[in-house]
Amino acid sequence: MTHRAPTTEDIIAPAPNRPAIPDKVALRRQLLAMRRAITPEQKTQWDDLIGQQLWQWCQRQQVPSLAVYAPIRNEPDLNATLVRLHQAGVQLCLPVVQQADSPLAFAHWSPQTAMTRDHFGVAVPAYPQWCPLPEYVLIPCVGFNAARFRLGYGGGFYDRTLAAASHPVCSIGIAYACLAQEFEAGEYDVALSRIVTEQGTC
Secondary structure, three states, X not given: OOOOOOOOOOOOOOOOOOOOOOOHHHHHHHHXXXXXXXOHHHHHHHHHHHHHHHHHHHHHXXXXXXXXXXXXXXXXXXXXXXXXXXXXXXXXXXXXXXXXXXXXEEEEEOOOOOEEEOOOOOEEEOOOOEEOOOOEEEEEOOEEOOOOOEEOOOOOHHHHHHHHOOOOOEEEEEOOHHHEOOOOOOOOOOOOOEEEEOOEEO
């Protein structure tokens, strides 16, 4: 693939200070319950559609390298698409939590990478080969709003990573369309550049 750096169209600047969200814990609980309620058959269908949308988007953008994620807690499973991207020559990596209240580190990943689990229960490379933060990053969402702000698990790891980036990053949220909600962003939230759902890319 030919490398094309992110453009201003791809990138959303960090959000200004915004008021805290008093019901964020309750909203997170509600959205996680909604995601658990998706039937296995529906989830498989939606995962396939999200994977197709991601593949097509990466092809259009000529993405050279991409930070991906190992799914937990009923997140969209894009493994088939990640294998396809790897076979197409896209360099993939996974986020690794090294310490609390710090940005994520990233380690090279391929379908052949030996894996283990960290103390959060997330799959990570057993023998990490570290790499810089890519210009394109997939970020799973518990929920999202029309302004492309993401609701995550509350650890703030992705927000800190994007805020600390030394180069422009195109952040691509991955979510099911039914998890779209109206809520105000928190003080340290960073808007996503794009969101990919089974219904398309916005």
